Amino acid sequence: MTQQQIAPALVPAFAPTGTLRASINLGNPVLANRDPVGGDPVGVSVDLAHAFGRRLGVPVELVVFEKAAASVDAVRTEKADIGFFAVDPARSEGLRFTTPYVLIEGSYLVPDSSELADNGQVDREGIRISVGSGSAYDLFLTRAIEHAEIVRLHGAAPALAAARSREVEVAAGIRQLLEAEARRAPGVRVLPGRFMVIQQAMGIPDVRGAAAQDVLGSFVEEMKADGFVSDALERHGVDGAVVAPAAQLPS
Template structure:
């Protein structure tokens, strides 16, 4: 276990832990419209982390994981709650996963596509956010369908709504919420991806990386994180 002073230099250099969260991932963090309080696993663990270290906490909201990554070199955050993706390992160190979210496809009610297995056929166009971890997994799996890259998850949904594609890839919970608010769409059966979610720090933060690994293992063994 690193010395506390060494750890705080990396994890709270301003005296406050600045934790980046992805507000587009409803499975991980939500804003209570009445109280204005952030809830969900990411927010809960950020609060527990600050309590463990006896530090103040500032949860910084981003519109997407791509926005968090784009801000990585701007000294805006100290820890980030993002997907643990091997392609990001050259820039970040990841804790063990604190939860896993699934990804699936959204289609129109009139679509003949019923399950994940039906989507990967010739002629099917799948819209998916360019920088999403699930898109990278999707690209490794697809053999027949065509993946159309969009700037963010919302753009993928817009493409489906405007009939520019046959299916939109996204996190299952976010797709389900879209269906609740937009009649005429449904989520197909099954999932094509399971995306582990972790706490990331810059590769240079070796003390923070060691601490967060132990912290998440203890947190998860106590059964504290929940979906």
């Protein structure tokens, strides 16, 4: 795939300060973590941020957050220039998204003693579902759940702990994270299948305009097509996500 050329006049739309400020969410371990040795942010989203900075010819500053909602707000309020988010209608105001670059499964964690055997049994009276407040699965379940109660907690770790301690009947989250929790210690299990597919995309503040959105979207499609995203997933040992299919961009 031919490498896109970014018009110099568009560079300030992405880096008005002369530096590309990239909002990184450490709350999604599929996309970003801290290096266990040096503590620096590492992951697929970090790699994409640096690659886009190189494409623009500007330095990159990582603006790091522990929760998705804070990472989204940083871009929406232009405290950061780009971000890496799950696409959701509740996040569309004030943002422009690209097509997705990675797909992640959202699943349920339950205590081993639970009678729940599949995802279709979760949405009923008397069931409490813990989620990280403002996460992609919180937003999705807020629209989809009709009978169960959603218990919003400060991040993924407290949500998983609530299921293990029987404070709730179910915890919702990224499948890879739930499987790691189930392997960590006996007492919980992951229900088979998924209740949603999370589409991870790049985003910019809405005020940066449609031309900037198109450029960023073309960059994402190029990174998928030339193997950059798949290589990054492999390099960082991610097995809970797949590269999103190629999208047809406007000509």
